[in-house]
Amino acid sequence: MRKALATAPAQKEGGSKTHNTMVYLRQHWQLYVLFMLPAFLLTVIFRYIPMGGILIGFMEYNPIRGIMGSEWVGFEHFQRFLSSPDFLRYLMNTLKLSVFGLLWGFPAPILLAFLLNRILSTSAKQKIQLVLYMPNFISVIVLCGIVRILLSPTGMVNMLLGTSTNFMTMPSAFRTIYIASGIWQGAGWASIIYTAALSNASKELKEAAVIDGANIIQQIKAVEWPAIKDTVLIQFIMSVGNIMSVGFEKAYALQTDLNLNASEIISTYVYKKGLLDGDYGFSTAVGLFNTVINVVLLISMNTIVKRMNDGKGV
Amino acid sequence: MQKTKKKSEFAKLPTVDKTILTIGYVILGLFLVAIVLPVIYIILASFIDPITLQNSGLTFDFSKWTLTAYERVLGNTQIWVGFKNALIYSILFTVISVVVTLLAAYPMSRADFKGRSFFNTIFVITMFFGGGLIPTYLLISNMGMLDTIWAILIPGAFSVWNMIIARTYYMGIPRDLQEAAEIDGATEMVYFFKILLPVCTPIIATIAMWQFVGMWNSYFDAMIYLNSASKQPLQLVLRSILIQNQPEPGMVSDMQSTAARAQLAELLKYATIIISSLPLMIMYPFFQKYFDNGIMAGAVKG
Numbered sequence: 001m002r003k004a005l006a007t008a009p010a011q012k013e014g015g016s017k018t019h020n021t022m023v024y025l026r027q028h029w030q031l032y033v034l035f036m037l038p039a040f041l042l043t044v045i046f047r048y049i050p051m052g053g054i055l056i057g058f059m060e061y062n063p064i065r066g067i068m069g070s071e072w073v074g075f076e077h078f079q080r081f082l083s084s085p086d087f088l089r090y091l092m093n094t095l096k097l098s099v100f101g102l103l104w105g106f107p108a109p110i111l112l113a114f115l116l117n118r119i120l121s122t123s124a125k126q127k128i129q130l131v132l133y134m135p136n137f138i139s140v141i142v143l144c145g146i147v148r149i150l151l152s153p154t155g156m157v158n159m160l161l162g163t164s165t166n167f168m169t170m171p172s173a174f175r176t177i178y179i180a181s182g183i184w185q186g187a188g189w190a191s192i193i194y195t196a197a198l199s200n201a202s203k204e205l206k207e208a209a210v211i212d213g214a215n216i217i218q219q220i221k222a223v224e225w226p227a228i229k230d231t232v233l234i235q236f237i238m239s240v241g242n243i244m245s246v247g248f249e250k251a252y253a254l255q256t257d258l259n260l261n262a263s264e265i266i267s268t269y270v271y272k273k274g275l276l277d278g279d280y281g282f283s284t285a286v287g288l289f290n291t292v293i294n295v296v297l298l299i300s301m302n303t304i305v306k307r308m309n310d311g312k313g314v
Numbered sequence: 315m316q317k318t319k320k321k322s323e324f325a326k327l328p329t330v331d332k333t334i335l336t337i338g339y340v341i342l343g344l345f346l347v348a349i350v351l352p353v354i355y356i357i358l359a360s361f362i363d364p365i366t367l368q369n370s371g372l373t374f375d376f377s378k379w380t381l382t383a384y385e386r387v388l389g390n391t392q393i394w395v396g397f398k399n400a401l402i403y404s405i406l407f408t409v410i411s412v413v414v415t416l417l418a419a420y421p422m423s424r425a426d427f428k429g430r431s432f433f434n435t436i437f438v439i440t441m442f443f444g445g446g447l448i449p450t451y452l453l454i455s456n457m458g459m460l461d462t463i464w465a466i467l468i469p470g471a472f473s474v475w476n477m478i479i480a481r482t483y484y485m486g487i488p489r490d491l492q493e494a495a496e497i498d499g500a501t502e503m504v505y506f507f508k509i510l511l512p513v514c515t516p517i518i519a520t521i522a523m524w525q526f527v528g529m530w531n532s533y534f535d536a537m538i539y540l541n542s543a544s545k546q547p548l549q550l551v552l553r554s555i556l557i558q559n560q561p562e563p564g565m566v567s568d569m570q571s572t573a574a575r576a577q578l579a580e581l582l583k584y585a586t587i588i589i590s591s592l593p594l595m596i597m598y599p600f601f602q603k604y605f606d607n608g609i610m611a612g613a614v615k616g
Contacts, residue, residue, distance in 0.1 A: 024428055030502045031421040036433065039418030039472045046450070046469040047440040053449020063452075115342045118335065130599055131346055134353075137594040139531035141549050142587050145556030146352055149359075149583060156355050159371050184348065192605055216331045241442065249534050253557050267447075274448045275538055287446030295442055 057285035070281075077285035087269075087286075094265040094290075097251070098243040101179045106239060108187040110232065113194030114224065129195075132188025144253035147181050169258035178254060178263075193235065194228050201227035237305055241298035244290050266290045360384070360584035364577035383585035386578075392562045393589070395544060396551035403466055403536075403547055404529040411471045411525045412518065418472065419480035420506055437474045454539060465539035466529075466547075476521045483517040484510060520604045527594065548590055555579075555586050 025032070057077060059070040081087040112132065119125045135143070150156045151167040158164050167173045206223045214222065248267040255263045266286060274283025324332070358372050366378045387393055421427040422434065444450075450469070459465040487510060511518070533549035540546060554560045561579045569575040 021428065028427075028502070031424075031427060032429075034503070035417045035421045035506075038414045039477070040433070040436070042414065042468070042472040043437060043440060046453070047444060050445025050449035050453055051443070053445045053452060056449060056452070112342070112345070115338045118338065126602070128342070128346065130602065131349055133598065133602070133605065134595070135349055137527060137531075137598045138591055139533075139549055139552070141531075141533055141552045141556060142591055145552065145583060145587055146356060148556070149356070149587075150352055154368055156352065187345075188349075215328050216334050249532065253553070270447055271538075275451065280448050280452070284446060284448040287448065291443060291446060298442060 054284065054288050056281055057288045059281050061280040061284075063280070073281070077282045078289065080282065081286055081289070089261070090264050090266050090269050093262055094244060094246055094267075097175055097178060097265060098246045100175060101182060101246070102239050102243070104179050105183050105186070106236065108183050109190035110194050110228070112187055112191040113198055113228070114220070116191065116195055117198045117224070129188070132191065134188075135185040136189035138185065140247075140249045141253055143181060143185055144250065147177060147254065151177065168254075168256050171259045171262035174254065174259045174262040178250065182250070193231060197228040197231040198224060233305060237298075237301050240301045241294065243297055244294035356584055356587055360581070360588050362581075364581040367581070368577065382578075383581045384589070386565045387582055387585045387589055390562050390565050392543070392546075392551050392564075393548075393586075396546055396548035399545060400530055400548035403463065404526050406463075407467050407471065407529045408522050408525045410467055411473060411476075412522050414472045415476045415521065416480055416511070416514075416518065419477045419484060420502075420510070422477065423481045423484035437477065441474050451538060460539060461541045461545065463545070466535050470535070473525070476524070480514070480517055480521065483514055487513060516604060519601070523601050523604060527598075530594065552586060552590055556583055 053067070055067060056070075058072060058074060059067070060073050061067070062070045116125055116128065119128065138146075148168055151173075152158070153164040153166045157167070167177065201223055206219060209219050209223055244266070246265055246267065248271065251263060251265050252268050252271070255268065267290070270283050270287045270290070273279045273286065324335070327335070355372070359367055360383055361379045361381070362373060363378045363380050363382075366373060422430060424430075445453075454460060454465050454469065459468070531549065533547070533553055536545075536547050536550050537553075540550075551562070555562070559579065561582050565582055566575045566578050569578055
């Protein structure tokens with residue numbers, strides 16, 4: 001800024017806006033060419049060009065003829081999947097998985113953070129955190145491998161229950177497995193952000209509350225909750241914004257032929273239809289539908305929160 | 315000494331608090347047990363003879379213990395190919411991604427950067443909207459990147475989220491540093507590399523760790539873009555053993571009966587889980603100090 005300003009008066013006669021911009025660009029070309037260009041190119045090529053590929057969703061795409069040569073079919077693909085009962089089930093599976101996942105999974109790390117915050121000994125706290133973070137470093141494949149082993153008819157869970165149920169083949173068990181294993185893996189890691197916010201809560205305020213004889217519930221209401229409220233809101237909006245992008249990797253790795261009734265979600269369906277069956281146009285249309293729902297959810301969520309939170313959105 | 319002090323502090327609390335705290339710690343304790351128990355089970359089971367394990371579960375009769383599973387998994391070349399590929403992909407991806415992201419974050423952190431809001435809009439849109447699986451796949455395919463390492467490394471190299479985090483961190487660096495550098499006539503490059511980056515190591519380490527772990531643990535891109543067995547990263551090898559019940563042929567082919575082969579395949583899963591998870595399990599405690607500040611930087615997002 002100062003550099004640009006310093007040179008501007010010297011250029012007074014030609015002091016038009018474009019001229020100043022030219023001077024700025026000449027002086028700061030490195031910012032554009034060396035710093036910005038790689039990220040910009042990657043974004044344009046791998047994020048924006050595929051957005052053009054959305055047209056495929058309105059075509060009977062033929063890989064040999066390409067986008068230019070393929071036949072337009074308008075909204076045919078959309079009509080096809082919107083009228084198919086299967087699609088409605090996949091949509092509901094996706095929604096249920098993420099809504100229930102949010103309902104159970106969202107409060108878990110907040111609860112953990114409150115509990116961790118009450119542990120006074122730093123070294124004990126660190127040891128507990130080390131255990132809590134561990135599952136985050138296990139890969140999705142290994143997690144699902146462990147789940148399959150523990151839940152197999154001869155696995156640990158059946159041993160403890162004295163039964164021999166094959167949980168992996170039960171559609172009714174899929175969501176519970178998915179959500180519980182998600183909390184097992186992610187709650188500890190997700191608690192970091194709340195723990196950090198809680199540690200910013202004013203110590204004096206808390207001490208004053210204790211001296212005033214406030215019990216835990218009152219302390220939480222007066223001191224701790226205000227300290228993490230904003231973080232909770234932001235996290236909540238982002239989770240809602242991701243409601244339609246339930247992770248492909250885990251759902252796919254927990255699928256068996258017999259639990260597909262509950263485990264087939266939109267992203268796995270898009271993959272199977274598109275890459276395994278080669279139905280490019282149809283698959284693209286389903287994917288686009290998914291993205292659009294997601295964007296609409298995010299925008300409406302942000303608007304609602306803005307209203308509730310005195311005009312402060314994200 | 316310390317213990318008694320804590321105890322008396324606890325005793326002083328009102329009854330409501332005691333009840334709430336007790337319930338809370340029981341929940342925390344149960345959660346910790348739920349994390350540790352399966353891990354211990356898998357570790358123990360990996361040493362136990364498959365037939366015994368199936369019939370009577372865990373045993374501490376050490377005559378039934380065996381190292382067969384470990385020998386077979388470690389003796390298999392495909393596992394090692396997977397490890398090697400995962401390591402190469404993760405390191406290269408981390409380097410490319412961190413470089414691109416840190417570079418882009420610098421202009422974005424400067425209030426005087428012309429076009430800042432333009433670039434910001436361009437980048438942020440991609441966080442919420444995209445072409446989806448098929449258009450991306452077709453692009454990669456048309457670019458001739460199918461079944462090459464580039465399909466794994468390049469398309470996802472620039473992370474907008476990490477850029478925002480790095481930018482926020484840069485903006486927290488005192489202005490005096492930059493002004494001093496400018497008075498000294500330092501160019502952008504000199505300032506960035508010599509002055510800014512050295513004070514940003516915590517955030518660089520954090521982003522690098524995320525990218526490394528993310529690449530090491532993912533399988534989707536490799537599954538759709540790589541076909542050759544020689545290019546498969548570890549997670550795909552694991553997938554066939556753990557999820558698809560298809561152990562590498564060399565691991566079980568010498569067993570005579572189908573039943574014996576199936577039992578061995580089960581046992582191999584335990585050892586595979588241990589062996590494949592070990593590297594990150596050993597590494598992550600060393601990164602613990604970076605966890606908090608990285609997440610914090612993300613929390614204060616712009």
